[in-house]
Amino acid sequence: MLAFLVNKREIKELEYLLKREMEEILHDLNDSRIDQIVKHAMEDRYQVLFNFFKRFASERDCCKYLRTKKFKGNKMVK
Known part of the structure; x- marks a missing residue:
């Protein structure tokens, strides 16, 4: 840990x-x-960035960027 x-x-x-x-x-x-x-690689990158972001961002900002939709095949699903 750093x-x-x-x-x-x-x-x-x-x-x-x-x-x-x-x-x-x-x-x-x-x-x-x-x-x-x-898109799957982008999803993984988004999760890394979001996990870093939520360490110091407000709860309100975190809720704004909370991602619940994922891509499966050619469709976006919840």
Whole structure:
């Protein structure tokens, strides 16, 4: 396990970057041109980013990015 110290400004920057990246992934998951194998990798990446995000984000922000939909085949299921 690693730890690092960050100040409030750095936390806000990390939060912004993570939100931006998660929004980009969510947008790409809805693109029908992207192969399912790639979408599964994107789902895994989203989970890693979200787990990092929820360590310092507010509960309200976490609820906004909570992902319950998954892709199976060509369809999105809950």
